[in-house]
Amino acid sequence: MSVGDQGDVIGAEDAAASFEYFVDGSSARLFTMALLLTGRQRVEAEDLLQGVLERAYRRWRRICQNGDPEPYVRQMLVNASVDRWRLLRRRPEEPLPAAGAGPAAGDQASEIADRDLLLRALALLPAGQRAVLVLRYFNDLSEAQTAATLGCSVGSVKSQASRALARLRVIAGPAAGPEPGSGAGRGDGAVRHE
Amino acid sequence: MSDLERRLRAAMIAAAEQPPAGLMQAIRRRHRRHIRRGGTAIATAATAAPHAAPTRQWRTRCGPAMRRAASPQGLPPRDRRPR
Numbered sequence: 595m596s597v598g599d600q601g602d603v604i605g606a607e608d609a610a611a612s613f614e615y616f617v618d619g620s621s622a623r624l625f626t627m628a629l630l631l632t633g634r635q636r637v638e639a640e641d642l643l644q645g646v647l648e649r650a651y652r653r654w655r656r657i658c659q660n661g662d663p664e665p666y667v668r669q670m671l672v673n674a675s676v677d678r679w680r681l682l683r684r685r686p687e688e689p690l691p692a693a694g695a696g697p698a699a700g701d702q703a704s705e706i707a708d709r710d711l712l713l714r715a716l717a718l719l720p721a722g723q724r725a726v727l728v729l730r731y732f733n734d735l736s737e738a739q740t741a742a743t744l745g746c747s748v749g750s751v752k753s754q755a756s757r758a759l760a761r762l763r764v765i766a767g768p769a770a771g772p773e774p775g776s777g778a779g780r781g782d783g784a785v786r787h788e
Numbered sequence: 789m790s791d792l793e794r795r796l797r798a799a800m801i802a803a804a805e806q807p808p809a810g811l812m813q814a815i816r817r818r819h820r821r822h823i824r825r826g827g828t829a830i831a832t833a834a835t836a837a838p839h840a841a842p843t844r845q846w847r848t849r850c851g852p853a854m855r856r857a858a859s860p861q862g863l864p865p866r867d868r869r870p871r
Binding site: 614617621622623624625626629630634640643644645647648651652708709710712713716727728731732759762763 | 790792793795796797798799800801802803804805806807808811812814815818819822
């Protein structure tokens with residue numbers, strides 16, 4: 595990225611320009627991530643992203659000094675979503691309307707329905723578990739990178755991911771049935787994010 | 789990667805959406821509000837400081853304020869107990 599090369603001291607105007615450049619380039623990815631983190635609540639996701647980007651704008655020069663700003667902003671987004679979730683506390687789980695039969699192969703409508711079911715199940719997970727899954731599967735981060743972003747150990751990421759997937763299987767129903775050898779059968783879903 | 793993980797990844801990628809229009813303007817608006825709020829806080833503190841200073845001086849001159857004796861068993865006084 596051309597903005598914020600290491601060790602550069604950038605002026606206020608340059609900072610504003612590089613921030614706009616950054617927002618142009620990564621807002622779509624960050625917005626989708628915010629949507630996934632908030633359980634696809636569009637208004638909340640917009641508010642979360644705006645708040646995070648405004649805070650990033652305030653300290654943009656410092657953020658740019660460390661190189662690529664995206665991992666930092668991503669971390670801010672995850673932290674803000676977990677904080678928000680803690681404020682709102684846990685919402686009672688709502689049973690999802692049962693998806694009749696599993697998705698038939700090649701059937702686009704049922705594929706969309708399956709995706710929708712999975713995303714709704716994702717929204718029911720605690721914010722910490724959701725953040726692990728979003729970082730691992732949407733941002734394609736490794737376990738170590740996810741741990742660094744969340745500020746926890748690799749073991750914690752593994753256990754959270756395993757519990758989250760086990761829970762997804764339970765919530766999303768038979769369409770997301772267990773696979774042999776996935777190693778994610780542990781945990782009962784009664785997991786709280788620390 | 790298990791089947792569920794693959795499907796989850798596909799679902800997340802398919803969930804991609806365009807950011808709201810006018811995002812940059814919204815960020816700037818928030819930023820201006822933040823700065824305005826900070827300015828208001830400083831102005832309030834500057835206005836309140838001269839009023840607070842004499843009170844502190846008076847307290848310093850007259851010694852520490854009298855404290856009410858604690859009620860037995862550490863309970864709050866009867867009139868302050870929650871009903």
